[in-house]
Amino acid sequence: MKDRRADKSMALHESEAIILQSYSLGEADRLVSFLSRAAGRMRGVAAGARKPRSKFGSTLERLSYVRIWYFENPTRELVRIRQCEMIESFLGAFGEYASSVALSILSEVSQAVLPDREASDANFRLLLLTAQTVKRTGKADLPLAYFALWTVKLGGWLAPLDRCGFCGAALAANSAAYVARGGSAVACGKCRRGGMRAISPAALALARQMLAERLDKLPDSVDAAGIRAAREVIAIMLDIIEQQIDRKLTSRELLEPTA
Ligand SMILES: [Zn+2]
Structure with a gap:
């Protein structure tokens, strides 16, 4: 699989965000709707998020308050989520x-x-x-x-x-x-x-x-x-x-x- 990080047309962004919803996508990925504090509501793909021991862990659960890093390509509607770090989980609630x-x-x-x-x-x-x-x-x-x-x-x-x-x-x-x-x-x-x-x-x-x-x-x-x-x-x-x-x-x- 081509490493999209090498693609110069994609800019990396970082923001606080709240996960609104996430859906299964294909075999191993998740389609995630999130509210970025810096950029508003958007959707992105978290590749491999459904694999066991995924680096995303439980950060993509509903309402997780996270720090998110994503790549954006101006010609695509979906961003590509690179990483999420949990700030506060709401899973227990x-x-x-x-x-x-x-x-x-x-x-x-x-x-x-x-x-x-x-x-x-x-x-x-x-x-x-x-x-x-x-x-x-x-x-x-x-x-x-x-x-x-x-x-x-x-x-x-x-x-x-x-x-x-x-x-x-x-x-x-x-x-x-x-x-x-x-x-x-x-x-x-x-x-x-x-x-x-x-x-x-x-x-x-x-x-x-x-x-x-x-x-x-x-x-x-x-x-x-x-x-x-x-x-x-x-x-x-x-x-x-x-x-x-x-x-x-x-x-x-x-x-x-x-x-
Ligand atoms: Zn009146």
Whole structure:
């Protein structure tokens, strides 16, 4: 086999990255989708990664936070992954059901919404901080709500949450509010239209709090009412994401139904 490292048209790149997915390719290789901190979401081939005692070890597992070296040929869509070094593994967190569902949603959503080869440090930090919080706390609801809300916000799809998008009236802390399909507007009770979904005062308050504070400043665990509010935020935000990507998220079907 020709040694591609000798090919002068291929430039070697190095970056921090998070592995989003990896698929079997041929007999021995893996096709890997990853989020490079420096270059955005991309796909590459890890040659020999499925062989026993591969140099890649477990670095290509979902959500692994790694340092990656890859060759890029400007005429090819796929890069060639030379080496990965583990910074932090999330393999253990996939062993617990609720955590594993949340982590699966993180990787599927990131893969679906992040544009090809467009670096976004905000999205990178959001994905990493959320995965670390799920792993550290073993609790999925609050981090997943935070991730879904901020993914919608960073995508530019979140309507203002403090006033009605139709009449402009301020939405009081305890008043009923409704979210339009696709998240284009939040409406007060008077401006509610057909097809809008109700958002409870608790969920609206939680969403506003999450927009104002970092995830690591929020409590690690919440009471039953807090979990209900978080699940409501998750459901609304994942609806907006599905509307934007024009398909259902397969990992979402594993979530416990909201009461
Ligand atoms: Zn209104």
